Amino acid sequence: MAKLAMGWSKPDNVAGSSAPAILIGIFVATGGLLFGYDTGAINGILGMDSFTRQFNTGYTNAEGRVTMSPSEIAIIVAMLSAGTFVGALMAAPIGDYLGRRLSILISIGIFSFGVIFQVCANKIPILLVGRFFAGQGVGAVSVLVPLYQSEMAPKWIRGTLVCAYQLSITLGLLAAAVVNILTSKLHGSSAYRIPMGLQLTWACVLSLGLLIMPETPRFLIKNGQKEAAALSLSRLRRLDITHPALIEELHEIEANHEYEMALSADSYKDIFFGSPHLGRRTLTGCGLQMLQQLTGVNFIMYYGTVFFVGANVSNPFTISLVMQIINLVSTIPGLLVVESWGRRKLLIVGAVGMAICQLTIASVTTAIGDTRNLGHGQDNDPKAVVGNQILIIFVAIYVFFFAASWGPVTWVVTSEIYPLKVRAKAMSVSTASNWLLNFGIAYGTPYMVEQGQGYGGLGARVFFVWGAFCIVAIFFVYCMVYETSKISLEQIDEMYERVSYAWNSKSFEPSWSFQQMRDLGFSDSGVQPQQETQHELEPSRSSSTGTTHTDTGISNITASSSAHDHDTKLINQIGAVDFSY
Numbered sequence: 359m360a361k362l363a364m365g366w367s368k369p370d371n372v373a374g375s376s377a378p379a380i381l382i383g384i385f386v387a388t389g390g391l392l393f394g395y396d397t398g399a400i401n402g403i404l405g406m407d408s409f410t411r412q413f414n415t416g417y418t419n420a421e422g423r424v425t426m427s428p429s430e431i432a433i434i435v436a437m438l439s440a441g442t443f444v445g446a447l448m449a450a451p452i453g454d455y456l457g458r459r460l461s462i463l464i465s466i467g468i469f470s471f472g473v474i475f476q477v478c479a480n481k482i483p484i485l486l487v488g489r490f491f492a493g494q495g496v497g498a499v500s501v502l503v504p505l506y507q508s509e510m511a512p513k514w515i516r517g518t519l520v521c522a523y524q525l526s527i528t529l530g531l532l533a534a535a536v537v538n539i540l541t542s543k544l545h546g547s548s549a550y551r552i553p554m555g556l557q558l559t560w561a562c563v564l565s566l567g568l569l570i571m572p573e574t575p576r577f578l579i580k581n582g583q584k585e586a587a588a589l590s591l592s593r594l595r596r597l598d599i600t601h602p603a604l605i606e607e608l609h610e611i612e613a614n615h616e617y618e619m620a621l622s623a624d625s626y627k628d629i630f631f632g633s634p635h636l637g638r639r640t641l642t643g644c645g646l647q648m649l650q651q652l653t654g655v656n657f658i659m660y661y662g663t664v665f666f667v668g669a670n671v672s673n674p675f676t677i678s679l680v681m682q683i684i685n686l687v688s689t690i691p692g693l694l695v696v697e698s699w700g701r702r703k704l705l706i707v708g709a710v711g712m713a714i715c716q717l718t719i720a721s722v723t724t725a726i727g728d729t730r731n732l733g734h735g736q737d738n739d740p741k742a743v744v745g746n747q748i749l750i751i752f753v754a755i756y757v758f759f760f761a762a763s764w765g766p767v768t769w770v771v772t773s774e775i776y777p778l779k780v781r782a783k784a785m786s787v788s789t790a791s792n793w794l795l796n797f798g799i800a801y802g803t804p805y806m807v808e809q810g811q812g813y814g815g816l817g818a819r820v821f822f823v824w825g826a827f828c829i830v831a832i833f834f835v836y837c838m839v840y841e842t843s844k845i846s847l848e849q850i851d852e853m854y855e856r857v858s859y860a861w862n863s864k865s866f867e868p869s870w871s872f873q874q875m876r877d878l879g880f881s882d883s884g885v886q887p888q889q890e891t892q893h894e895l896e897p898s899r900s901s902s903t904g905t906t907h908t909d910t911g912i913s914n915i916t917a918s919s920s921a922h923d924h925d926t927k928l929i930n931q932i933g934a935v936d937f938s939y
């Protein structure tokens with residue numbers, strides 16, 4: 359019952375088992391641990407005395423203390439971002455050339471190489487090389503993991519599996535905070551070398567697991583390796599390679615790919631100008647990824663501690679930890695409802711919740727006067743303390759809304775909306791835009807926030823900026839994001855062709871069979887075959903008893919190839935089975 363409410367009921371008429379794909383999807387999701395841990399660890403490490411002792415170059419701060427200079431800190435932090443951006447862009451060429459699985463393995467290799475450099479570093483330049491390589495690995499993994507997951511997952515639980523990736527990111531962030539607290543008390547370089555080195559443990563486990571995992575059937579079809587695709591699908595669905603349901607699923611993926619290729623090529627130019635509606639789809643992915651950052655999450659992750667200090671909290675480390683725990687735990691509700699609510703509703707509700715929190719914070723701050731100067735610590739004025747306590751509460755609620763919606767669902771949608779031919783490229787460009795904004799916000803906001811010459815002096819009113827972007831996000835989702843839950847990746851392609859406006863997408867019912875369209879000789883607009891096949895094949899996106907291919911639907915079409923005739927007979931023999939994963 360609860361499973362049904364989550365939208366997790368495997369349709370009764372789906373052949374085979376979904377268990378292998380689910381287990382593999384969850385395991386691969388743990389690639390997010392590297393993302394979260396690596397981005398989270400540096401904050402604590404930079405604050406460790408042993409780190410400063412090892413890497414300082416003699417800079418003394420205003421209090422006369424020998425420490426790292428601001429520019430050294432900036433470059434150490436920035437190097438990871440530069441690496442992630444490059445890594446995200448690299449993910450497409452390697453993912454399309456070597457396959458998704460092998461590319462994840464290589465990315466983890468590059469990441470580990472970077473980590474080893476960091477652990478062994480005793481001078482800043484070596485550390486920087488290490489951070490750049492580790493960043494490349496993380497950036498590539500951040501594209502390839504959701505890509506791998508979406509291409510092998512059954513449609514009825516695909517969103518939840520991709521959400522598990524964000525859950526791992528939040529677990530990684532939390533783990534980094536905990537490890538930093540534990541090791542910061544150690545004397546000597548082990549205080550920072552242990553948190554750095556620990557990343558290798560999971561990298562090894564993940565690599566070993568990936569060695570025995572299948573490549574995604576969709577990549578293999580794209581690469582023309584049909585037999586390998588059949589074997590992969592047979593492992594994922596626990597079906598014999600001669601099983602009609604398996605043959606049918608493969609044929610549909612293949613026919614869809616051929617159809618998409620007939621519409622336009624698969625170059626980088628095509629992800630912006632190609633058909634069908636690739637520009638709109640790329641804009642949706644990039645927009646979502648950028649807005650995910652513009653909701654201000656990393657401002658809170660990176661600068662939130664200042665608020666907790668300002669609110670008279672004696673242990674800002676503990677409060678940061680509590681925020682990380684909220685971030686982790688709140689991802690679970692999102693993961694639970696992403697199928698039953700759908701992507702659009704979750705994103706809109708999340709953006710409304712975040713907007714209310716951000717605007718409340720900004721308004722309260724303006725009303726009480728920005729007595730607390732960001733970055734400059736405490737204020738004992740009781741009015742400010744109460745104000746700041748309100749801020750903490752709303753920051754916590756904001757984190758809840760982010761973690762339950764935009765945190766995971768951004769990855770879900772960007773892994774679903776592109777056709778196979780450009781999926782890796784478009785995902786890599788949209789993910790790179792996330793990293794670019796991540797970097798921009800981490801480095802730009804202090805300039806917006808701080809007082810003084812050359813600074814914006816916004817203080818906590820910067821929350822107006824995040825709140826405004828949350829409102830933009832509501833409209834963006836309403837106008838641009840198509841509802842992709844419960845339908846296969848191939849049916850999402852059909853939806854983009856047949857539904858002109860995102861707000862009508864929820865009621866879309868797939869009815870094309872790309873195989874039949876191919877057999878009829880599809881036109882490059884898709885219009886002709888649609889007219890002939892529409893309404894003959896009416897699977898329901900919501901019903902678990904929906905059938906993709908009814909006997910009537912199949913028999914009304916004259917298949918041109920004899921191989922296809924044979925498959926059709928087999929399909930008719932086994933009755934109403936949902937073949938679309």
Ligand SMILES: OC[C@H]1O[C@](O)(CO)[C@@H](O)[C@@H]1O
Pocket residue numbers: 397524527528650655656659685765766796
């Ligand atoms: O959970 C917060 C984390 O999630 C991300 O937005 C990725 O989805 C990161 O940029 C951020 O640090």
